[in-house]
Amino acid sequence: MEGLIAKPVAIAIVLFARAITAVRAIWANDGLPPRRCVYFANHSSHGDFILIWTVLPPRLRGQARPVAGADYWLRSPLTTFIGREVFNAVLIERDRERRTQDPVEQMAAAIDAGSSLILFPEGTRNQTDEPLLPFKSGLFHLAAARPGIDLVPVWINNLNRVMPKGEIVPIPLICTVTFGSPIRLEPGETKDGFLARARAALISLSPRHSGGSE
Amino acid sequence: MNDARSDLITLVLGIFAVLIFASLVGYVLHRRLSPDGSNSAVENLNARIKAWWIMVIFIGVAFLAGRAGVIILFAFCSFAALREFITLTNTKRADHWALASAFFVVLPIQYYLLWAEEYGIYSIFVPVYAFLLMPIISVLRGDTERFLIRIAEVQWALMICVFCASHVPALLTLNIPGYEERNVLLIAFLVIVVQLSDVLQYVWGKLFGRTKIAPKLSPSKTVEGFAGGVASATLIGASLWWITPFTPLQAGLLSLVITLMGFFGGLVMSAIKRDRGVKDWGNLIEGHGGLIDRLDSVVFSAPIFFHLVRYWWSLT
Numbered sequence: 045m046e047g048l049i050a051k052p053v054a055i056a057i058v059l060f061a062r063a064i065t066a067v068r069a070i071w072a073n074d075g076l077p078p079r080r081c082v083y084f085a086n087h088s089s090h091g092d093f094i095l096i097w098t099v100l101p102p103r104l105r106g107q108a109r110p111v112a113g114a115d116y117w118l119r120s121p122l123t124t125f126i127g128r129e130v131f132n133a134v135l136i137e138r139d140r141e142r143r144t145q146d147p148v149e150q151m152a153a154a155i156d157a158g159s160s161l162i163l164f165p166e167g168t169r170n171q172t173d174e175p176l177l178p179f180k181s182g183l184f185h186l187a188a189a190r191p192g193i194d195l196v197p198v199w200i201n202n203l204n205r206v207m208p209k210g211e212i213v214p215i216p217l218i219c220t221v222t223f224g225s226p227i228r229l230e231p232g233e234t235k236d237g238f239l240a241r242a243r244a245a246l247i248s249l250s251p252r253h254s255g256g257s258e
Numbered sequence: 259m260n261d262a263r264s265d266l267i268t269l270v271l272g273i274f275a276v277l278i279f280a281s282l283v284g285y286v287l288h289r290r291l292s293p294d295g296s297n298s299a300v301e302n303l304n305a306r307i308k309a310w311w312i313m314v315i316f317i318g319v320a321f322l323a324g325r326a327g328v329i330i331l332f333a334f335c336s337f338a339a340l341r342e343f344i345t346l347t348n349t350k351r352a353d354h355w356a357l358a359s360a361f362f363v364v365l366p367i368q369y370y371l372l373w374a375e376e377y378g379i380y381s382i383f384v385p386v387y388a389f390l391l392m393p394i395i396s397v398l399r400g401d402t403e404r405f406l407i408r409i410a411e412v413q414w415a416l417m418i419c420v421f422c423a424s425h426v427p428a429l430l431t432l433n434i435p436g437y438e439e440r441n442v443l444l445i446a447f448l449v450i451v452v453q454l455s456d457v458l459q460y461v462w463g464k465l466f467g468r469t470k471i472a473p474k475l476s477p478s479k480t481v482e483g484f485a486g487g488v489a490s491a492t493l494i495g496a497s498l499w500w501i502t503p504f505t506p507l508q509a510g511l512l513s514l515v516i517t518l519m520g521f522f523g524g525l526v527m528s529a530i531k532r533d534r535g536v537k538d539w540g541n542l543i544e545g546h547g548g549l550i551d552r553l554d555s556v557v558f559s560a561p562i563f564f565h566l567v568r569y570w571w572s573l574t
Contacts, residue, residue, distance in 0.1 A: 066341065068541055208351050213358045216337070218345040218540055 050129040057130070061091065061098045065206060065219040069099035072196075072225045080107060080160040081194040081226060084183055086176055086246060087164035088204035091214075093131070095200055096162055099221045109154055110162040111147075113138045134161065148185045155190055162198075165242070171209055175250055179239045187229035187238065194226035195242065199249035222249045262440040265501050269446055270318050277314060280307050305545025313543070313552070317449065321442050325373075325430055328442065332427045333369040335549060339419035339557075340365065342540040342548045346530075347411040352401035356392045356412055364388045365420050372424055375431045377574060384421035389413055418527075419550070422557035425564040432564075432572040437503040447502050447509075448516060448563050451495040452555050455517040456524070459487025476528045488517045503571055512566065516559040523558025527551075 061067060077083075083096060093110040100108055114135040117127030127133045134154045137143035151161055163186070166177040187195060199222040207214045227245055229238055284304040292300040320327035340361060349357060364384065371380035393409045429444040463483025471479045495513025499506040527550060531539065540548025568574070 066338070066540070066542065202345065205349075208354065211354050213354075213362070215344070215354065215357045216341045216361055218341060 050125075053126070053130050057094060058098045061094050064214050064216045065095065065203070066216075067095055067098055067219045067221060070220055070222040072223050074225055076101065076104065077160075077194060077196050077223075077226065079194070080155065080158060081196050082155070082161045082163055082183075082186065083108070083196050083198045083223075084163045084165050084242065084246065085198040085200055086170065086250075087166050087168065088170045088200070089207050089209075090169075091203050091207055092164065092200050093162045095203055095219060095221055096198055097131070104160065107158065108160040108162055109134050111136060111151060111164070115139065134159075138167070147182060148189055151182075151186050152189045155193060161186075165239075169209060170204075176243060176247055179243050181235060181239065183242060184229070184235045184238050191229055193228075195228060196226045197224035197242070197246040197249055198222065199224070199246060201251055220251075224249045262443060265440070265443060266321060266446070269443070269450075269501060270314075270321075273314055273450070277307070277311055280310070302545050309543045309545050321446070324442075328430060328445065329369055329373055329427045332423060333365070335553060336365055336369070336420045336423045337361070338540075338542060338549045339423060339553055340415055342542075342550050343415040343419050344412070346534045346536065346539070347408075347415065348404060349408050349411060350401060350403070352399035353396050353408055353412065355398075356395040356409075359395060360388070360392065360412060360416055360420075364391075364416060368420050368424050369427075372428055372431065377431060380424070380428070384416050388416050392416070418557055422561050423553065425560040426556065428560075428564055429567070431574065432568055433574040434503050434567075434571045435573065437571075440501075440503075443501040444503075444567065447495070447498055448560060449556065450498065451491055451513045451516050452520045452559055454494055455487050455491035455520055456555055457487075458490045459483045459521070462486030462490070472525060475525055475532060479525070484521060488514070488521065491517045512563065515566065516563055519559035519562050520555030523555045526558070527554035 085092060085096060093112070097105055097108060097110070110131055110133045112127060112131075112133045112135060114137050117123050117133060117135055127135060134150055136147035136150055137145065138147075151163075154161060163183060165179040165183040167180040167182075168177070170177050183195070187193070200219065201222065202217050202219040205215065206217050206219065224245055227242060233241075284300075284307045287300045288295075288304055291297050295301055316331065320331035344357060344360075368380060368383055371383060392412050393405075396405070396409060396412075426445055426448065429448065430441045432441060432444070434441070459479070460483065462485075463478060463480045466482040466486065467478075467480030469481040470477065471481050471484055492510055492513045495516070496506050496510030499509035502509050504512060527539075531537070538547025539550035542549045543552055546552050
């Protein structure tokens with residue numbers, strides 16, 4: 045029953061996202077990611093993974109699961125339904141003290157089961173003037189646990205203006221989602237070195253960095 | 259079948275003939291100069307022609323659907339144009355509610371007033387009411403940083419994308435003796451003359467363009483293209499007098515005004531793009547860029563054309 049509702053809800057969400065943002069994907073020179081991978085993106089709005097999801101072709105969309113905070117999505121029956129059934133999110137517990145499952149194991153298990161992941165390594169929404177917050181270490185630990193997987197940087201532009209934190213009415217503005225070339229964890233690379241490289245790969249996709257308008 | 263409808267169909271068939279001719283030229287150029295798709299000018303030309311087919315079909319369907327169709331089509335154009343315009347502005351979080359009301363209150367009200375034919379209010383709703391309302395909403399958040407710039411941008415966006423654009427469907431509300439039921443042809447006249455002027459300026463410029471007219475604003479615009487495009491579009495406008503309430507001379511003079519406003523509209527909108535550091539307003543129409551890239555000349559000519567016709571020909 046819930047599955048029957050989830051599909052139309054998913055389609056409605058994608059259509060709504062398109063109507064508001066006229067979102068356009070800019071693919072890396074190598075084109076679409078050929079196989080399952082980990083998309084890692086900047087995080088400034090609740091709509092972030094919806095936008096990535098919207099621009100992915102249906103074939104890739106079906107296998108892409110967002111990684112999201114269980115504390116946020118499991119707070120009410122409606123958000124639980126959307127998080128679990130519609131987005132099929134990998135819900136991780138962010139609170140180190142109280143969690144019962146290891147997030148990296150949860151993510152690795154999802155990859156082993158054939159899914160791609162959408163990950164926001166900043167860990168929370170960026171409300172600062174900085175383009176990108178420092179990365180949490182989850183991306184590194186995941187890359188170390190599954191060294192063969194491609195990590196695709198994805199820059200979401202303008203969505204923070206569409207729906208800033210605390211606002212409920214979205215402003216229609218044109219958004220773009222830019223996919224970069226995949227990176228992998230190099231043998232012997234340190235945690236800090238890898239996270240700095242991944243963060244630089246993501247920032248290099250931002251229009252402010254590449255000289256375009258915002 | 260009434261007169262208006264048969265004239266409209268004649269017109270649509272004529273436009274189809276022009277497009278078929280353009281498609282054939284595009285196909286020949288493609289085979290001769292760019293068989294592997296490597297000549298970007300030819301490929302862009304063909305993308306433009308393809309997009310023209312789609313635009314003409316959209317407008318044609320809206321015309322055949324009547325008043326509701328035309329108003330809905332231009333309401334959508336206003337929405338997409340406003341989205342492109344606001345995307346390029348400096349607005350901040352403090353403008354959130356001002357922007358939300360621009361999209362979801364001002365735009366629908368303007369088109370509703372048009373639908374209701376309330377000339378007394380729709381002709382001042384944006385320049386008076388929205389003009390004052392926008393800064394009031396923004397100022398409530400108390401953010402004074404670049405306040406005038408932010409507010410001016412929202413007001414400009416509304417004037418260009420909603421107020422000016424809505425003057426195209428507003429032509430339907432004019433009451434011209436002896437021209438009842440035919441007002442949709444006035445829209446066709448305006449849109450055909452403006453767009454042909456753009457196309458012909460491009461064609462003349464490509465063929466004979468030597469002297470750049472405004473190198474800082476738009477490197478592709480030339481004196482030869484401007485003169486040839488305006489003159490030929492004016493002549494074509496005069497020869498379309500039979501779909502208008504005008505004599506051939508009046509149709510020619512109005513066409514001249516339309517094409518000049520359209521040309522300068524293109525320049526102004528191009529200056530805004532330069533300032534914002536972008537080449538196109540968006541990516542909505544393949545080969546043309548954004549919707550505003552196609553609409554820029556129309557929005558500048560529509561209000562002037564509307565008021566000239568209203569002043570001299572209309573009873574309302």
